[in-house]
Amino acid sequence: MTQSFTRRHLFRNLAAPAAAMLVLAGCATTGGAVSPEADKAALLKRAQAYWALLRANDSLGAWPYEEASKDPKATVEEYLKRGGVAYDAVEVRGVRSIEGDRAVVNLWMRYSLPLLRLKNQETAVEDEWRRIDGVWHHVLRRSVMFTKDKE
Structure with missing residues (x-):
């Protein structure tokens, strides 16, 4: 025993x-x-959630998805002021490329610019994303009209 x-x-x-x-x-x-x-799959899921928020006109909900939300100099107030686009439809059509912590997602969208009285504009775009701390974040495109960076 x-x-x-x-x-x-x-x-x-x-x-x-x-x-x-x-x-x-x-x-x-x-x-x-x-x-x-x-x-x-993680990138596609995140991109679909982000664009669904923008399509629903929920910029405040979309803010945590933005690369700028990780920048201590950026504010949610500045982000909310940029508006001006109404997204009528957005389709995330796939990942074009992932290279390290950078990625490009293919989108199709139908949008309106109410201030310019433009409706039902359609375009296909390459949407840039960046991985920060293991999570994908949307990279805002800077306007070509405003190229001067804030100090």
């Missing part, structure tokens, strides 16, 4: 740490390098 108890005790003492190591190794594997397919 002593030998049986010792084997059981030895097995329990060795098996528990081994099982814990396997669990931790599995977490490290899934939490580390992301497969290209998973990365692409």
Whole structure:
């Protein structure tokens, strides 16, 4: 009986740490390098959520998706002032490219510019995204009319 108890005790003492190591190794594997397919899926999901918010005219909800939201110099108030576009329809059509922490997503959109009285404009665009701290963020395009950066 002593030998049986010792084997059981030895097995329990060795098996528990081994099982814990396997669990931790599995977490490290899934939490580390992301497969290209998973990365692409995460980007598409984030882009669809972002554009759905803009289509619903929820700029405040879209702010956390913006690269600028990670910049301490940028403010949500400045972001909300930029408006002027009403998105009637937006389709995220796929990921064009992912290179490191930069990506381009293909979009199609129908939009209006109420201040200019332009309606039902359609275009296909390449939408830039940047990964910050493991999360994809939308990169705002700067207007060609306002190229001077704020100091």
